[in-house]
Amino acid sequence: MSFTNITDEELIGKGVTGLPDTPGLSTEDMQAKFDEYSVFLKDKFKTLISELEAVSGALNIGAEVPQNISAEGNIQSILNGLRQYVDDTVIALGTGDMATGIYDPDRDGIISPEQGGTGQASLRAARNAMGLGDTTGALPIANGGTGQTTAEGIRGVLGLGSTIGALPITNGGTGASNVANARTNLGLGSVATESIVPIVKGGIGKTSWTQDTVLVGNGQSTPTERSIDTTSGGTDNSTSLITSGAVKSKFNAIETSFQAGVDTIYNACATEGGVTPSNSTPTAIAQAIPNIRGKGRNDAGKKGTLIDSGSTMGASKTFTGLYGGFYYLLVLLSTDDSPQITSGVTSRTTRASKSHQVGGISTHAIGIFMETTATEVTVSNTSNVLAYSLYRLGPST
Numbered sequence: 001m002s003f004t005n006i007t008d009e010e011l012i013g014k015g016v017t018g019l020p021d022t023p024g025l026s027t028e029d030m031q032a033k034f035d036e037y038s039v040f041l042k043d044k045f046k047t048l049i050s051e052l053e054a055v056s057g058a059l060n061i062g063a064e065v066p067q068n069i070s071a072e073g074n075i076q077s078i079l080n081g082l083r084q085y086v087d088d089t090v091i092a093l094g095t096g097d098m099a100t101g102i103y104d105p106d107r108d109g110i111i112s113p114e115q116g117g118t119g120q121a122s123l124r125a126a127r128n129a130m131g132l133g134d135t136t137g138a139l140p141i142a143n144g145g146t147g148q149t150t151a152e153g154i155r156g157v158l159g160l161g162s163t164i165g166a167l168p169i170t171n172g173g174t175g176a177s178n179v180a181n182a183r184t185n186l187g188l189g190s191v192a193t194e195s196i197v198p199i200v201k202g203g204i205g206k207t208s209w210t211q212d213t214v215l216v217g218n219g220q221s222t223p224t225e226r227s228i229d230t231t232s233g234g235t236d237n238s239t240s241l242i243t244s245g246a247v248k249s250k251f252n253a254i255e256t257s258f259q260a261g262v263d264t265i266y267n268a269c270a271t272e273g274g275v276t277p278s279n280s281t282p283t284a285i286a287q288a289i290p291n292i293r294g295k296g297r298n299d300a301g302k303k304g305t306l307i308d309s310g311s312t313m314g315a316s317k318t319f320t321g322l323y324g325g326f327y328y329l330l331v332l333l334s335t336d337d338s339p340q341i342t343s344g345v346t347s348r349t350t351r352a353s354k355s356h357q358v359g360g361i362s363t364h365a366i367g368i369f370m371e372t373t374a375t376e377v378t379v380s381n382t383s384n385v386l387a388y389s390l391y392r393l394g395p396s397t
Helices: 027-053 075-093 123-129 151-157 179-185 244-271 282-294
Strands: 213-216 224-229 305-310 316-319 326-334 340-343 350-358 361-371 377-380 385-395
Touching (some): 244 282, 244 361, 282 385
Antiparallel strands (some): 213 224, 316 377, 326 361, 340 377, 350 361
């Protein structure tokens, strides 16, 4: 079946050719007249495409027949003739089957590299020709092998050392053939063999540890266990260790005792001095004392000034650089009531103390109001002082 053609008869009456100047058609009919050719040609083109896509399409496309090919003048016939020509040629070369045959024009069994072969007649020669090395013996390192035929030889050429003897440290071993020598060579000593590692070797010298205790060194090879006191904070001769909570509780009690002593001085200012400080703090008391019974003078440059303070005083302490004829207030916190002024003051010196017991420790808040006679004042029996502050209040006259 040939492709469908367009005949002259099919074109008669198509389009506006031959219509009078006034066709007498409606607008819609006139538009359809103009579109008749395009609609007709589009349908014919679709028909041609369908015929070309059909299985028999190649039979209707003409072509020149190649030399030595037996075929008709269409593409399908020429394709069939070419296939027959190739099959006949393969059979003539002795391969029989085009799908499995190898083209060997010289018929010597050697296929050249250009034809997909190796150009060699043996497997060994083929490997050499392809740069794979000679695998009859050891494959050299240059060809991806080791050049060796034994495991020991392979380790040697690869720098892995010999495992016939001890693997040296430089090759990742220990250089030893037994555990003891391996530890020695690695500088590990004999700790691994200890059932109880002593302190001298970095252990604790114990295999068990009592609950709620800590280990404390005692100058010997085995530490001492000490219990933890979580409540009272310990006593004067206790061997227990106290927790931070117990320490806090103890210092809170000391603070309470100190404030009680300050309160005593505060009350004494009102009852004995006739002056009530603005509040019960050491600073307020120091500022109020110069006005007691008219002893002080309003001296803003010197009244209520902190001169010295600290946490310890040693067995005794001498305050220097003072003014003679001035009032001073010394406030102490001590574990005993021993501190006393021994020199440098007049008889107008007053001492007040308040004691308090906390966890077996006696604390004392001591306030000493004094009038100086010289530039130095000495306080004795101060070994147990925990804290002190010295304030200059003002001139005594």
